[in-house]
Amino acid sequence: MAQHTDTIALTDVVKVYEGGQRALDGLTFSVPAGSVCGFIGLNGAGKSTTVRLLAGLEQADGGTVEVLGASVPFRDPAITRRIGFVLDEPFYFDWLSAREYLNWIGRMEGLSAAESSRRTAELLEILSLPVDDGQLISTFSTGMKKKVSLAAAIIHAPELLILDEPLEAVDAVTARYVRDTLLSLAARGSTILLTSHVLDTVQRFCTDLCIIQQGRTLLQCPMASLQESVRSQFGIKEAGSLEDLFVRLVTQRSESPRLSYV
Amino acid sequence: MPDWTLVLLELRGAVAAPHIVRLAALGVAAPLFSLWPHIGSPFAAAFGAAFLVLEPFYNNALNIWHGQLTAYALLPRPWESSLRAKGIATILLTLIVVAFFVAITAFVQPSPPTLQELSRCFEYLLSVLFPLLAIGAIVSRQQPRPGSGFGLDDAAGGMVMLIILGLVSIPWSIAGTIASGELLLLSYTVVAAAVWWYVVIPSAARRIHEQIPHLWHNTQTLSR
Numbered sequence: 001m002a003q004h005t006d007t008i009a010l011t012d013v014v015k016v017y018e019g020g021q022r023a024l025d026g027l028t029f030s031v032p033a034g035s036v037c038g039f040i041g042l043n044g045a046g047k048s049t050t051v052r053l054l055a056g057l058e059q060a061d062g063g064t065v066e067v068l069g070a071s072v073p074f075r076d077p078a079i080t081r082r083i084g085f086v087l088d089e090p091f092y093f094d095w096l097s098a099r100e101y102l103n104w105i106g107r108m109e110g111l112s113a114a115e116s117s118r119r120t121a122e123l124l125e126i127l128s129l130p131v132d133d134g135q136l137i138s139t140f141s142t143g144m145k146k147k148v149s150l151a152a153a154i155i156h157a158p159e160l161l162i163l164d165e166p167l168e169a170v171d172a173v174t175a176r177y178v179r180d181t182l183l184s185l186a187a188r189g190s191t192i193l194l195t196s197h198v199l200d201t202v203q204r205f206c207t208d209l210c211i212i213q214q215g216r217t218l219l220q221c222p223m224a225s226l227q228e229s230v231r232s233q234f235g236i237k238e239a240g241s242l243e244d245l246f247v248r249l250v251t252q253r254s255e256s257p258r259l260s261y262v
Numbered sequence: 263m264p265d266w267t268l269v270l271l272e273l274r275g276a277v278a279a280p281h282i283v284r285l286a287a288l289g290v291a292a293p294l295f296s297l298w299p300h301i302g303s304p305f306a307a308a309f310g311a312a313f314l315v316l317e318p319f320y321n322n323a324l325n326i327w328h329g330q331l332t333a334y335a336l337l338p339r340p341w342e343s344s345l346r347a348k349g350i351a352t353i354l355l356t357l358i359v360v361a362f363f364v365a366i367t368a369f370v371q372p373s374p375p376t377l378q379e380l381s382r383c384f385e386y387l388l389s390v391l392f393p394l395l396a397i398g399a400i401v402s403r404q405q406p407r408p409g410s411g412f413g414l415d416d417a418a419g420g421m422v423m424l425i426i427l428g429l430v431s432i433p434w435s436i437a438g439t440i441a442s443g444e445l446l447l448l449s450y451t452v453v454a455a456a457v458w459w460y461v462v463i464p465s466a467a468r469r470i471h472e473q474i475p476h477l478w479h480n481t482q483t484l485s486r
Binding site for chain 1: 267268271274275278327328329330332333335336337338339340471474475476478479482
């Protein structure tokens, strides 16, 4: 049952793809308001499927998905305005320049022309994106395209950010700026759900953690009580870093397998 | 009120490749076809070419560009508003492209077109425009392509467009053979416009909203 303080609440969510593949198999987790939740799992664990369900692009075959107190898909477009998304599939128009696209997104999100333009200029500068209108998004590298998606997600300073691999392929300097920007947003009350394979970042950046495996929640807890949670739920006394713990939990082994010829 | 920010985006995207390439290729071909004496009206080829160029804007309106369906689904806008903006942009584009093709065709004709011929062209355009938009709202939802370009499915889409264009041209053809045909055609056009605006768009918007996961899944599957 979702508490009213939860910004995201999934209960017993099932998603079955064609061919019977169960991407989500009774997934239940919630993201408290104002938290920065790291949503981690192996490739194919169901992270991106969950993000697409939250965006309303896919439909659950069972269970309930609630975002900002409303069932997905949203009946009221005003709810969408309170959310910023970065998906694994890009959805920008690559025949626009970064400035044109961000300006347009700002207007779509309800900003005035002047405010949208001001925020666009700031985002372009902070994220080191080209200000030149002659350089279209189609010519950008993967990392630059990711930065455009990120900028579009945060231009309206939304109440909720749902970010699928937001720092993937982004350079170290920009990644740091993005993390700081996201922390600023969180400090002023935004809730953030992000998937990442960079567990060091998740450990340092997130206040909450959710690990999923094969479409089910393996562990959910505040980051501050991670050691205590794994001790009580899995009997692991010395968890070490989040990466060590994650590897132990999802593979049931503490050491990496070795190649016979290396 | 239409969302003019969206209308402008649609217009801006129309000049993005590959549509502009289609425009250039067919813009040259259409006037040449008009010189073929058995084609009927010298402007028939210009209309055919214009609607072939703009086929994605009618019959693949949710996926004119890769990622468009996802982007529009995540916009804080009701689908009704997005569809109205798309429709208005398509009307404006059609007027521009048809005027362009008709002008080129007129230029290569042995004698300049009369005012009556141009007026017939305009009547024809208005009579087919709204039925095409209404049919396009259904085709776009039921037969989506992941994008628009030069693939086999685009060629098939072009053929379907020409067949639909032939069917929606029937009222204009009949009107030309009966008494008070012009008045009847005008009434037909006004009714078609009203049906598109007040019935087809709200209905299509409701269905798209309900079917987003299905449409999105289809588009993703097709694009793989």
